[in-house]
Amino acid sequence: MFAVAxxxxxxxxxxxxxxxxxxxTLYDRVLAVNSFGTKTVLLLGLVGFLTGRPDxxxxxxxxxxxxxxxxxxxxxxxxxxxxxxxxTGVDREEDRHD
Amino acid sequence: xxxxxxxxxxxxxxxxxxxxxxxxxxxLAMVRMRRLFGVxxxxxxxxxxxxxxxxxxxxxxVAFTExxxxxxxxxxxxxxxxxxxxxxxxxxxxxxTILPLAIVVxxxxxxxxxxxxxxxxxxxxxxxxxYVGQAYVERSPEDIGVPNIVTxxxxxxxxxxxxxxxxxxxxxxxxxxxxLGSGSIRGGRKVTDPAPSEDEASPVGxxxxxxxxxxxxxx
Numbered sequence: 677m678f679a680v681a682x683x684x685x686x687x688x689x690x691x692x693x694x695x696x697x698x699x700x701t702l703y704d705r706v707l708a709v710n711s712f713g714t715k716t717v718l719l720l721g722l723v724g725f726l727t728g729r730p731d732x733x734x735x736x737x738x739x740x741x742x743x744x745x746x747x748x749x750x751x752x753x754x755x756x757x758x759x760x761x762x763x764t765g766v767d768r769e770e771d772r773h774d
Numbered sequence: 775x776x777x778x779x780x781x782x783x784x785x786x787x788x789x790x791x792x793x794x795x796x797x798x799x800x801x802l803a804m805v806r807m808r809r810l811f812g813v814x815x816x817x818x819x820x821x822x823x824x825x826x827x828x829x830x831x832x833x834x835x836v837a838f839t840e841x842x843x844x845x846x847x848x849x850x851x852x853x854x855x856x857x858x859x860x861x862x863x864x865x866x867x868x869x870x871t872i873l874p875l876a877i878v879v880x881x882x883x884x885x886x887x888x889x890x891x892x893x894x895x896x897x898x899x900x901x902x903x904x905y906v907g908q909a910y911v912e913r914s915p916e917d918i919g920v921p922n923i924v925t926x927x928x929x930x931x932x933x934x935x936x937x938x939x940x941x942x943x944x945x946x947x948x949x950x951x952x953x954l955g956s957g958s959i960r961g962g963r964k965v966t967d968p969a970p971s972e973d974e975a976s977p978v979g980x981x982x983x984x985x986x987x988x989x990x991x992x993x
Contacts, residue, residue: 679785686792689823693796696819697803697812705815709822713845716822719789720829726785735834739825739841746818746846753853 678726685722689715706750713743786830793827808863814852821845831895835924 696708720736804816821844828837893900910927918926928936
């Protein structure tokens, strides 16, 4: 059962990779990276159970946290064009491009 | 004391193969792609893939570093560098790419040739598992008493080495911050500085705020 799930997750990773390569928009790619991180977390959990050593599940949890932080950082970068801006809450008009 | 070992098939080999295939596809796409934003995103995916690959190979600490540094920090660093430069990669004439391609092919062939001599994965007689590694595995419960042997090796057996490494990395980071300053990541202008006026010619390299930041429209 774990083997079937692993195959499914790897196939999903391939599909997400196709989306990240083809794009076409920026948000497709950001979302592709985010869901690829999620697939990585799932794959780590499955590999742990497949090899009979689910001791590394906490590592998978840490990956999930890292993935979240990285996505937030990327999106914040788009919004403010910098990593450490003053966040006044004022929306610059030229930043709106959606 | 030669321990008998028969390299066998396991499910993780298939996972290895599929992960390596995805890694190769990702790398080829990164080479082909001209849009730098897509390359940055693909490099994040590449880091996640190699982190998963390291976990399958039981190198959990390496995998964690790869995920934290590769997928997290360096993606953001690449993006912040991209904000200071062009959004697209320039085309390079194909005559200039011949020599780098030849070098890469030769070095790659040499590396593949070198892997033929490597012992099988998990071979207990391989040099990495036989001498010092075996001593660490056998003695660290009495010597240190930490359940994680890697932590024991890094923090106790090689404690001074680790302390020196930490010092070097900290000094390098501090020196970069002192040299660049916090304003450099925003293109050299502090947030509190007044914006450059219209008639004042903006220096080369400091583009005014783009009207359409990093949009990823049709090619």
